[in-house]
Amino acid sequence: MTLLGFWITPLQWKTFILFFVYLGINATAFIAGYHRLWSHRAFNPTKSLEYTLAFFGAATCMRTNIYYARDHRAHHCYIDSEVDPCMPTHNFFWRHFGWFAVKQSYVAPVDVSDLLSNPVVQWQVKWIWPLSIISSFVLPVLVAGLGWGDWWGGFFYAGSMRVNCMHYGTAFANSLAHWLGDHHFDDRSPRDFLFINILTFGEGYHNFHHQFPMDYRGGIEWWQFDPTKWFLYACYCLGFVTQLSRALQNEVKKAELSMELKKLHNVQDRIKWASDPEDLPVVDWEKFQEESTTRPLVLIAGFIHDVSSFMDEHPGGRYMLAGNMGKDVTTSFFGGVYNHSNAAHNIMSILRVGVFKGGVQHVDEIIPPGEQLRIVQTKDIKQTSF
Numbered sequence: 001m002t003l004l005g006f007w008i009t010p011l012q013w014k015t016f017i018l019f020f021v022y023l024g025i026n027a028t029a030f031i032a033g034y035h036r037l038w039s040h041r042a043f044n045p046t047k048s049l050e051y052t053l054a055f056f057g058a059a060t061c062m063r064t065n066i067y068y069a070r071d072h073r074a075h076h077c078y079i080d081s082e083v084d085p086c087m088p089t090h091n092f093f094w095r096h097f098g099w100f101a102v103k104q105s106y107v108a109p110v111d112v113s114d115l116l117s118n119p120v121v122q123w124q125v126k127w128i129w130p131l132s133i134i135s136s137f138v139l140p141v142l143v144a145g146l147g148w149g150d151w152w153g154g155f156f157y158a159g160s161m162r163v164n165c166m167h168y169g170t171a172f173a174n175s176l177a178h179w180l181g182d183h184h185f186d187d188r189s190p191r192d193f194l195f196i197n198i199l200t201f202g203e204g205y206h207n208f209h210h211q212f213p214m215d216y217r218g219g220i221e222w223w224q225f226d227p228t229k230w231f232l233y234a235c236y237c238l239g240f241v242t243q244l245s246r247a248l249q250n251e252v253k254k255a256e257l258s259m260e261l262k263k264l265h266n267v268q269d270r271i272k273w274a275s276d277p278e279d280l281p282v283v284d285w286e287k288f289q290e291e292s293t294t295r296p297l298v299l300i301a302g303f304i305h306d307v308s309s310f311m312d313e314h315p316g317g318r319y320m321l322a323g324n325m326g327k328d329v330t331t332s333f334f335g336g337v338y339n340h341s342n343a344a345h346n347i348m349s350i351l352r353v354g355v356f357k358g359g360v361q362h363v364d365e366i367i368p369p370g371e372q373l374r375i376v377q378t379k380d381i382k383q384t385s386f
């Protein structure tokens with residue numbers, strides 16, 4: 001229909017401005033109303049504001065607010081599973097538009113009792129057709145027609161092309177925002193991406209949104225592009241919103257830190273670390289002496305080290321090691337001859353091949369410096385009985 005518009009009527013600059021302004025109004029009403037209010041209860045509006053959002057939200061021509069909220073709540077509840085209405089087949093095109101265009105035979109159960117008892121929601125359900133036609137087409141046609149005589153332009157551009165753009169924006173939030181971008185708060189499919197944020201008019205900080213869905217903000221920082229957040233804050237200052245929900249700062253920081261730690265944990269997994277002392281054999285003095293005749297072993301700080309792979313690399317020279325086979329060189333290593341660096345301690349730890357019987361006395365000697373801040377997942381900590 002929009003292409004037909006370009007053929008029938010040239011785009012006038014006033015109609016072009018109307019298209020953008022009305023697109024902004026429609027997107028803000030849809031995101032504030034359908035998404036943040038009725039799907040997530042992120043703020044408390046006055047009745048006048050709620051009716052306004054219901055009217056301009058209907059201009060998106062995406063069914064009623066309760067229908068959208070039901071599917072959207074199911075999407076959050078069953079994210080990334082087969083019953084998530086936005087991605088049952090995990091196919092890009094289904095996620096993009098199929099979930100909306102195709103009527104689904106099964107929608108996973110979600111609680112919408114608050115919406116069933118909401119008079120504004122019921123009003124929109126009752127009048128959805130007239131509301132959609134008036135807000136989506138009659139209004140822009142009247143503005144462009146009475147304003148500067150461009151009746152067809154009002155219909156094709158501010159009406160039909162704007163509806164197309166709204167549908168694309170919503171589709172991008174379900175496809176691209178679950179595919180491209182960063183995981184700042186959680187590692188499930190939703191992602192944060194500035195470019196998608198602009199395409200979706202502030203809905204592209206999707207990773208944050210899925211972790212803290214009741215937050216009235218899409219982007220948590222005030223300067224992050226999110227016109228709906230700015231609009232709601234202005235409404236709050238003017239008294240049209242009585243309460244705005246925000247995620248607890250402590251929990252936001254915790255979520256961010258756990259993602260940072262996960263990334264560091266992946267780096268850590270690619271590094272070679274010292275063997276766990278419990279996995280090493282316990283060796284007494286006699287056995288140490290006997291083994292030293294067959295391979296180059298030195299005893300340092302309670303551990304037996306096989307230095308064969310390191311002897312030629314030793315910055316202090318081969319002789320310092322080769323001349324001390326089968327000896328306890330703890331004092332020499334800790335300053336008697338040379339006070340070694342943390343790096344030297346770390347290198348030494350990966351050369352461990354045994355624990356000297358009765359030799360390890362201090363935790364500092366067991367854990368090399370490079371491992372003292374090592375990340376351990378709670379599931380990996382050996383269970384202790386209480």
Ligand code: HEM
Nearest residue numbers: 305307315316320329332333337338340341343344347348
């Ligand atoms: C497995 C055991 C050992 C490892 C992994 C090791 C590693 C290193 C490393 C990495 C350095 C470079 C400087 C530093 O990072 O501190 C170094 C320097 C040195 N090491 Fe060792 N070392 C070991 C045992 C010993 C022993 C037993 C002696 C003495 C008997 C010794 C004597 C020296 C000396 C004198 C230097 C200084 C070299 C210089 O700067 O000119 N090292 N060692």
